[in-house]
Amino acid sequence: xxxxxxxxxxxxxxxxxLLDGFDLGAGAIHLFVAKTDEERRQVLASIGPVxxxxxxxxxxxxxxxxxxxxxxYASGFSGFYLPLMIVLWLLILRGTSIEFRNxxxxxxWDPLWDFLFCSSSLLLCVFFGAALGNVVRGVPLDASxxxxxxxxxxxQLGDELGILDWYSILVGVLALAALVVHGALWVTLKTxxxxxxxxxxxxxxxxxxxxxxxxxxxxxxxxxxPAIAGQFRKASWGAIFPxxxxxxxxxxxxxxxxxxxxxxxxxxxxxxxxxxxxxxxGLFPMVLPARNPAYSLTIENSQAASYGLKVGAIWWIxxxxxxxxxxxxxxxxxxxxxxxxxxxxx
Amino acid sequence: xxxxxxxxxxxFAFTVTFHYIFPQLTMGLALLLVYLKTKALRTGxxxxxxxxxxxxxxFGINFAMGVVTGIPMEFQFGTNWAEFSKSAGGVIGxxxxxxxxxxxxxxSSFLGLFLFGEKKLGRIGHWISAFLVWLGSxxxxxxxxxxxxWMQHPVAYRVGANGQIELASFWGLLLNKWAxxxxxxxxxxxxxxxxxxxxxxxxxxLLTHRDEAYGRTFVKGGVxxxxxxxxxxxxxxGDMQGKLIATHQPVTLAAMEGLFESRDxxxxxxxxxxxxxxxxLDNPLEIPRMLSFLTYQKWKANIKGLNDFPEDLWPDRIExxxxxxxxxxxxxxxxxxxxxxxxxxLWRGKLFESRWMLWLLMLSVPLPYIANTAGWITAExxxxxxLIYGLMRTVHGSSPRVSAGNVWFTLLGFMGMYSVLAILWxxxxxxxxxxxxxxxxxxxxxxxxxGDDQEPKLxxxxxxxx
Numbered sequence: 106x107x108x109x110x111x112x113x114x115x116x117x118x119x120x121x122x123l124l125d126g127f128d129l130g131a132g133a134i135h136l137f138v139a140k141t142d143e144e145r146r147q148v149l150a151s152i153g154p155v156x157x158x159x160x161x162x163x164x165x166x167x168x169x170x171x172x173x174x175x176x177x178y179a180s181g182f183s184g185f186y187l188p189l190m191i192v193l194w195l196l197i198l199r200g201t202s203i204e205f206r207n208x209x210x211x212x213x214w215d216p217l218w219d220f221l222f223c224s225s226s227l228l229l230c231v232f233f234g235a236a237l238g239n240v241v242r243g244v245p246l247d248a249s250x251x252x253x254x255x256x257x258x259x260x261q262l263g264d265e266l267g268i269l270d271w272y273s274i275l276v277g278v279l280a281l282a283a284l285v286v287h288g289a290l291w292v293t294l295k296t297x298x299x300x301x302x303x304x305x306x307x308x309x310x311x312x313x314x315x316x317x318x319x320x321x322x323x324x325x326x327x328x329x330x331p332a333i334a335g336q337f338r339k340a341s342w343g344a345i346f347p348x349x350x351x352x353x354x355x356x357x358x359x360x361x362x363x364x365x366x367x368x369x370x371x372x373x374x375x376x377x378x379x380x381x382x383x384x385x386x387g388l389f390p391m392v393l394p395a396r397n398p399a400y401s402l403t404i405e406n407s408q409a410a411s412y413g414l415k416v417g418a419i420w421w422i423x424x425x426x427x428x429x430x431x432x433x434x435x436x437x438x439x440x441x442x443x444x445x446x447x448x449x450x451x
Numbered sequence: 452x453x454x455x456x457x458x459x460x461x462x463f464a465f466t467v468t469f470h471y472i473f474p475q476l477t478m479g480l481a482l483l484l485v486y487l488k489t490k491a492l493r494t495g496x497x498x499x500x501x502x503x504x505x506x507x508x509x510f511g512i513n514f515a516m517g518v519v520t521g522i523p524m525e526f527q528f529g530t531n532w533a534e535f536s537k538s539a540g541g542v543i544g545x546x547x548x549x550x551x552x553x554x555x556x557x558x559s560s561f562l563g564l565f566l567f568g569e570k571k572l573g574r575i576g577h578w579i580s581a582f583l584v585w586l587g588s589x590x591x592x593x594x595x596x597x598x599x600x601w602m603q604h605p606v607a608y609r610v611g612a613n614g615q616i617e618l619a620s621f622w623g624l625l626l627n628k629w630a631x632x633x634x635x636x637x638x639x640x641x642x643x644x645x646x647x648x649x650x651x652x653x654x655x656x657l658l659t660h661r662d663e664a665y666g667r668t669f670v671k672g673g674v675x676x677x678x679x680x681x682x683x684x685x686x687x688x689g690d691m692q693g694k695l696i697a698t699h700q701p702v703t704l705a706a707m708e709g710l711f712e713s714r715d716x717x718x719x720x721x722x723x724x725x726x727x728x729x730x731x732l733d734n735p736l737e738i739p740r741m742l743s744f745l746t747y748q749k750w751k752a753n754i755k756g757l758n759d760f761p762e763d764l765w766p767d768r769i770e771x772x773x774x775x776x777x778x779x780x781x782x783x784x785x786x787x788x789x790x791x792x793x794x795x796x797l798w799r800g801k802l803f804e805s806r807w808m809l810w811l812l813m814l815s816v817p818l819p820y821i822a823n824t825a826g827w828i829t830a831e832x833x834x835x836x837x838l839i840y841g842l843m844r845t846v847h848g849s850s851p852r853v854s855a856g857n858v859w860f861t862l863l864g865f866m867g868m869y870s871v872l873a874i875l876w877x878x879x880x881x882x883x884x885x886x887x888x889x890x891x892x893x894x895x896x897x898x899x900x901x902g903d904d905q906e907p908k909l910x911x912x913x914x915x916x917x
Binding site: 153157163169428431 | 512516518519520523526528529530534535536538539540541542543544545547548549550552555556557560561562566567611615618619850851852854857860861864865868872875882
């Protein structure tokens with residue numbers, strides 16, 4: 106039962122990254138692909154009706170993690186206290202920027218929110234990546250099952266770990282690059298004219314960065330977390346996940362070359378999913394590796410009692426079927442390119 | 452340790468108090484939006500659709516504030532209350548996860564459609580989306596109240612071999628009788644906030660002689676729903692809530708009432724200042740025997756005072772429990788009076804001309820916020836020293852590795868950020884009220900032009916502003 110929930114939580118987190126990933130990425134490129142007010146409203150309109158729903162996935166995933174693996178939730182969230190609080194502040198800034206911007210039209214109002222929206226989105230991409238880097242690298246858990254990491258120490262992987270070290274920062278930069286491509290492809294798909302052309306060009310250029318960093322980070326990851334290589338040797342069918350990632354990444358290039366907007370976006374989604382599932386698979390059955398492997402949190406030692414997991418499975422499946430229905434309906438209602446009207450006074 | 456726990460408590464108290472400013476309005480307004488959309492559907496009068504569109508804008512601002520300030524609440528269970536989460540996550544994680552899966556998806560999806568899809572959905576479709584937004588937000592309220600109710604009155608659990616608290620019965624958790632009454636009481640409070648806000652905006656329009664047709668609709672809607680909610684708030688929901696506390700948390704009841712000495716035929720204190728050090732109530736203004744009667748329907752029933760409980764079971768801030776409870780009940784009584792007077796004037800056909808009544812409605816607008824907040828303080832501070840009543844003390848629930856210094860760092864960060872948000876929220880809400888219901892603003896105007904053969908996609912309408 107624990108393994109099922111491990112898979113379901115992983116699935117929810119991947120869905121979160123694929124969905125909120127494109128609107129975070131769209132935010133991160135906001136100032137760079139859209140210069141005039143009309144262009145910026147195009148970017149905002151491309152995510153306007155859906156970003157809030159996308160963000161719900163992290164809440165739902167968090168809640169699911171909470172009841173299925175309470176010990177992990179307690180240990181991980183308190184150990185990552187500071188970065189999580191910063192993530193919260195960034196999420197607050199970002200959400201209010203999107204909501205507040207369109208209430209007033211003024212040369213001192215719009216640029217402020219555009220800047221906050223872009224910078225908070227950008228930092229969120231980096232922080233989410235760094236968080237993933239921390240999980241992969243392992244945290245200083247001890248016998249009590251708890252740890253606490255300061256934001257940074259000496260940026261080394263030594264005894265005094267910080268959230269930000271050279272490895273986690275590198276993963277953060279990869280996450281940013283990958284979500285910039287993902288977001289740029291979304292904006293390409295949803296917009297027309299200059300914004301679309303700039304976004305496609307940006308995705309195309311940034312793809313090389315993603316390729317390079319994917320290779321570097323993958324190589325380093327096998328050194329930083331030896332358990333991953335062991336897991337792939339033990340169950341070689343898992344190679345399907347990295348192969349998926351490679352196929353997705355090459356697919357993005359292929360689709361960009363043929364200017365196929367829809368396929369390039371989905372290829373990017375496949376790349377992201379492949380990368381994340383590779384990590385999840387590589388760490389299994391650990392849910393939070395410790396630097397000292399004896400203290401790692403695993404499915405076994407962090408899951409909730411079986412009755413709760415069983416009833417949870419019933420309502421969870423029901424709830425997710427409903428949620429998928431709403432999402433399909435909402436996305437269907439908002440298909441096609443956005444058209445931004447001029448201000449109604451003209 | 453005690454030092455850090457105080458910081459953790461303040462952290463949660465501050466962020467949740469600020470957060471609840473928004474859901475209490477959106478849950479109340481969601482109900483009133485259904486009321487306005489129903490009116491529009493039944494009368495076919497476009498006036499009600501415009502009224503609904505105006506409130507949808509205010510709803511949107513408050514909903515966004517509620518979402519962004521709500522995310523930190525779920526996180527804090529893990530970041531600040533790790534020991535509590537580790538022990539009880541298998542139980543309360545259920546309701547919190549269900550909130551995400553069943554309410555947030557519903558609410559966020561259909562709010563997007565409600566705000567941006569009026570033209571596309573048609574009259575019935577738009578009514579349904581309003582209804583589903585209401586359903587989502589009220590379901591959300593249930594899951595949160597059920598979570599809190601379990602902490603107030605833990606049921607349907609067993610303690611596992613490793614000391615973890617396990618869920619023993621799913622329906623037992625969901626149908627906790629404490630949750631049912633607390634939910635009804637909480638939602639009526641939210642409905643009253645919605646009603647008072649709507650009535651106050653209407654009164655403002657009538658008093659300033661602008662948008663008077665809307666003013667009448669808003670005042671009427673607010674008063675009609677408000678009088679029902681105000682009465683039900685006291686009876687039966689408030690009454691039942693009090694009886695549950697008397698049965699399961701008698702020491703909390705004594706603190707709420709400022710009752711130190713146990714006595715037969717205990718009086719109800721209307722005013723007075725608790726002097727905890729000398730264990731007495733100063734300057735009491737009391738109704739003799741009333742507390743006994745209200746609690747047990749017997750004038751001579753015995754009510755236990757604080758003196759008969761060991762001090763380590765007392766809520767640690769008796770004064771706070773006492774005052775917040777009295778403020779809540781006092782304001783609740785005032786709401787019944789205000790709404791009853793307004794309803795009487797409405798019935799006599801004089802409400803819209805009666806300026807003193809409109810002034811009263813307009814000036815009452817902060818009061819339901821205060822009453823709702825005071826009610827939550829009564830419940831949560833009254834629960835102390837327990838985190839899970841009778842099972843886990845608050846001092847044992849916080850995160851062992853998170854120092855007070857780190858908590859203060861993030862608490863101050865939240866205080867700064869929320870101060871800015873509060874100013875922006877007031878400014879933008881006021882601006883929408885000032886622009887008024889006739890201002891079509893940034894939301895789409897549904898009446899489409901006949902000659903417009905190429906209908907723009909929905910997303911296009913999102914950013915149409917004036």
